[in-house]
Amino acid sequence: MAALFGSRVRRLRTAAGLTQAELGARTHVVSTRITQVERSSGAKPTLELARALDDALGADGLLVDLWPHVYRESFPDWSRTFMAYSAQAAAIHEYASHVVPGLLQTEEYARAVLGVGLSLKNERQLEERLNARLERQERLTSPERPELLVILDESVLRRPVGGDDVMRRQLARLLEAAADPHITVQILPFDQGEHDMLGGSLTVLTLPDGSEVAYTEGAHHGQLFEDPDEVRRFAVTYDRLREAALPPRRSLGVIRSVMEDDYRDTKLPSRSARRLLAQEQLQQSGGRQLRRGGGRSRRRCSGA
Numbered sequence: 001m002a003a004l005f006g007s008r009v010r011r012l013r014t015a016a017g018l019t020q021a022e023l024g025a026r027t028h029v030v031s032t033r034i035t036q037v038e039r040s041s042g043a044k045p046t047l048e049l050a051r052a053l054d055d056a057l058g059a060d061g062l063l064v065d066l067w068p069h070v071y072r073e074s075f076p077d078w079s080r081t082f083m084a085y086s087a088q089a090a091a092i093h094e095y096a097s098h099v100v101p102g103l104l105q106t107e108e109y110a111r112a113v114l115g116v117g118l119s120l121k122n123e124r125q126l127e128e129r130l131n132a133r134l135e136r137q138e139r140l141t142s143p144e145r146p147e148l149l150v151i152l153d154e155s156v157l158r159r160p161v162g163g164d165d166v167m168r169r170q171l172a173r174l175l176e177a178a179a180d181p182h183i184t185v186q187i188l189p190f191d192q193g194e195h196d197m198l199g200g201s202l203t204v205l206t207l208p209d210g211s212e213v214a215y216t217e218g219a220h221h222g223q224l225f226e227d228p229d230e231v232r233r234f235a236v237t238y239d240r241l242r243e244a245a246l247p248p249r250r251s252l253g254v255i256r257s258v259m260e261d262d263y264r265d266t267k268l269p270s271r272s273a274r275r276l277l278a279q280e281q282l283q284q285s286g287g288r289q290l291r292r293g294g295g296r297s298r299r300r301c302s303g304a
Contacts, residue, residue, distance in 0.1 A: 001069040002040040005050075008066065010038040012057040027052035044070050044128055046135045047087040082203075082215045082224050087136070091147040091206035095188075095197055095241050099161060100170060101150055102133050103140060104177050104185075109170040110134070112162035140183070149184045151238075151245050157187070157258045168263035171255050178252055186245040187254045195244065196237045204231070204238050 013023050013034075020038070021031040027049065037045050037053070045053070050067040053059070068084070086092065094101050099113050107130070114129045139145055152174075160167045178185040188195075203215045214225040214234035225231055246254065 001066065002044055005045065005063065005066045005070050006038040006040040008059070008063065009034070009053055009057070012059055013038075016057055018057075023053070023056060026056040044132060046132060047084055048139060049135070082213075082222065083136075085205050085207065085213050085215075085224075086203075087139070088208060089146050089205040090208050091149075093149045093204045093206075093238050095151045095153075095202045095238060096156055097153045097197065097199065097201050098156065098159070100152065100156060100174065103137055103148065104150065104174060104183075105133065105137075106166070106170050106173050107134060108166045109162055109173075112166060140177075140180075145182055147182055149186075149242075151186045151188055151241050153188050154190045154254070157255060158262065160263065164263045168259055168265070171259040171263065174255055175252060175259075178248070184248055185251055185255070186242065186248055187251040188241060188245045189254070192244045195241060197241065202234060202238060202241075204235050 013020070018026075019031075020034040024031040024034045027034075029049065029052075033049075035041075037049075045067065047064070047067055050063045050070075054061060054063040057063070092103070099105075100109060102110065105113065110133050111126070111130055114126055114133070140148065157171065161170070174185055177183050197216075199218070201217045203217075205213050205215070207213070212228075212231045212235060214231045216223050216225070216234070225234060245251065
């Protein structure tokens with residue numbers, strides 16, 4: 001299907017009298033990306049790219065219709081429809097219970113996450129999934145970027161996916177992303193106890209027409225909800241999670257604390273060690289001041 005998609009792009013481009021570079025400029029990708037699509041090599045096209053190619057080549061929906069079949073072997077059935085909705089959502093509200101959401105993952109963190117799971121068949125499929133995930137992240141910097149609100153269970157911060165170095169860089173990525181006015185990151189701390197989404201993740205998407213869909217996911221399965229009544233219940237659940245989560249500024253403080261204490265650079269002392277050193281320095285400094293002050297007081301007394 002990827003080869004069929006590529007051949008259709010090539011035929012449409014040739015018929016339109018466009019070079020690969022010209023088509024790349026119209027779809028905001030480099031010409032080598034068009035080459036990859038036409039030769040069905042490298043990463044498979046994202047839905048966003050399929051739409052852009054369809055519009056640029058006047059394919060009347062053909063390429064968009066082909067896109068789900070291109071990904072049929074790369075992703076489980078239960079995730080593809082959600083991915084299609086997510087690619088066009090105006091707002092994404094996500095609660096993650098186990099790992100950082102794909103839109104905010106670093107490449108090395110994403111590789112570690114995608115490298116496990118019963119649906120993974122081989123290394124090539126891993127590379128396809130990884131490239132697709134990284135391409136989807138490009139939407140966060142596009143003019144049509146969605147409002148992204150992410151609630152992370154505290155366990156997401158504590159689980160060293162990929163090892164300490166990978167986690168430190170991943171947490172730094174979260175802090176960097178949260179500086180974007182379109183992105184909000186909140187932490188649901190352990191002390192909040194049980195809640196309605198315990199053990200699973202939840203995403204509520206607001207589509208351009210104002211309608212909403214909800215998606216729940218576990219380790220090896222996911223389910224999309226489109227019925228308005230069901231979606232409304234999940235939206236209420238999400239609002240409750242947001243109320244229980246720490247405010248954004250405090251949440252960023254928690255992320256920094258975990259990054260510095262749990263996944264600090266081994267060349268640097270821990271936060272607790274730095275505090276102890278500061279206290280010792282303060283005590284030493286204060287002791288010298290007291291001795292100097294005491295000496296002056298005694299001299300004043302004797303002089304009197």
